[in-house]
Amino acid sequence: MSVLELNHVKKSFNNGTLHVLKDISLSVEKGEVVAIIGPSGSGKSTIIKLLTGEIVPTSGQIAVNGFSLTNIAERQIPLLRRSVGVIFQDFRLIEKKTVYENLGFAMRAVGSSPREIKKRIPYVLELVGLEEKTDRYPNELSGGEQQRVAIARALINNPSTIIADEPTGNLDPARSLEIMRLLERINHLGTTMVVVTHEKDLVNQFKKRVVTLEQGIITSDGDGVGYNAR
Numbered sequence: 001m002s003v004l005e006l007n008h009v010k011k012s013f014n015n016g017t018l019h020v021l022k023d024i025s026l027s028v029e030k031g032e033v034v035a036i037i038g039p040s041g042s043g044k045s046t047i048i049k050l051l052t053g054e055i056v057p058t059s060g061q062i063a064v065n066g067f068s069l070t071n072i073a074e075r076q077i078p079l080l081r082r083s084v085g086v087i088f089q090d091f092r093l094i095e096k097k098t099v100y101e102n103l104g105f106a107m108r109a110v111g112s113s114p115r116e117i118k119k120r121i122p123y124v125l126e127l128v129g130l131e132e133k134t135d136r137y138p139n140e141l142s143g144g145e146q147q148r149v150a151i152a153r154a155l156i157n158n159p160s161t162i163i164a165d166e167p168t169g170n171l172d173p174a175r176s177l178e179i180m181r182l183l184e185r186i187n188h189l190g191t192t193m194v195v196v197t198h199e200k201d202l203v204n205q206f207k208k209r210v211v212t213l214e215q216g217i218i219t220s221d222g223d224g225v226g227y228n229a230r
Contacts, residue, residue, distance in 0.1 A: 002063075003161055003192050004028035004051070009060035011046050016058070020046045022216040024060070030160075033184065033193040035203040038213035044196045047213070048165045051194070052086055053077075065161055082110045085154030089166035091146045093138040099125070099149050100134045103156045110157050120156060128152045128182060144175035151182060161192040168199060176202055 004027070011021040021043045028034050038044050049055045050062055053069050062069040065083040067076055093102050100121055107117045125131045128148040138146055147167060154162050164183065168176035180195075180202060187193045197203060203210055212220040 001030050002027045003030050003065050004194065005061070005063040006047075006050075007061040009050065009057045009062060011043075011050065011055070012058045020216050021050075021057075024216075024218060026211060026218065026221075028192060028194060030192055031187070031190060033187050033195070033206075033208045034211060035206075035208055036194065036196045036211045036213060037198060037200050037203055039198060041215075042213040043216045044198070044213055045165070048163065048196055051163055052084070053080070078110055082157050083160050085157065085159040085162040087147075087150050087154045087162065087164040087167045089169040091138070091150045091170075093146060093149055093153075095138050098135050098137055099130060099141075099152075102138075102149060103153055106153050106156050112157070120158075124152045124155050127155070127186070142175075143171055144178060147171060147175075147179055148182070151179070151186070155186065155191075159191065161194070162186065164193070164195045164197075166197055167195065168197065168202065173202075177205075180206060 006024050006026045009021055009024045010019070012019050024047070036044055036047060046055070050057055050069070051064060056070065064080065067080045072080065094105065097105060103121045103124065104117050107120065112120070122131065125134060128151055130145065130148050130152065133141065133145060138149070141149065151167070167183065168179050171179060176199065183193055183195065184206060207223060209221070209223060211218055
């Protein structure tokens with residue numbers, strides 16, 4: 001069953017003069033891990049913005065977890081947000097809130113009760129290996145730890161799908177490998193995972209499905225294949 005579907009999606013900017021995505025079709029099945037790779041300017045960031053509803057396509061259809069993003073009803077938006085977790089390259093943590101408060105804030109945003117919050121947060125922090133950092137503020141954590149908090153926040157509402165935008169972009173190679181292994185472990189719990197990255201060598205270590213994007217076109221789709229970094 002497809003949980004994520006792009007059908008003949010095009011996206012242009014500058015009044016239609018800049019064609020960033022050129023007729024993209026892509027399907028992701030439940031429980032899959034898919035890496036979308038490509039050089040800078042290939043359209044990866046645009047795909048993330050389309051999948052998270054930040055922008056709409058110029059043409060074509062997008063569906064995520066059964067919700068059509070091209071004509072979603074307002075009452076369905078909270079349900080969509082609960083079903084999708086997003087991990088950003090720059091973490092996007094609230095600096096004046098502790099680790100616990102960052103996660104609690106994300107849960108309250110979708111209407112979770114205080115009881116649900118109290119039960120869920122310790123479980124997720126243990127899953128990402130941060131159970132000892134509950135009361136720390138983001139500026140008291142390393143880059144790798146901040147990314148783990150960002151992953152915990154993406155997981156906190158028990159989404160069926162996680163979209164990760166360059167999740168290792170600000171980390172050194174050792175921390176990058178740790179984060180990818182953590183994402184793989186989360187996938188083994190049943191979460192569908194879409195990882196957008198330019199780190200071809202890192203992705204190839206995990207022998208997952210790799211979709212290569214170049215100049216707004218999918219040039220390959222298979223196991224462990226990738227673009228030739230120049």
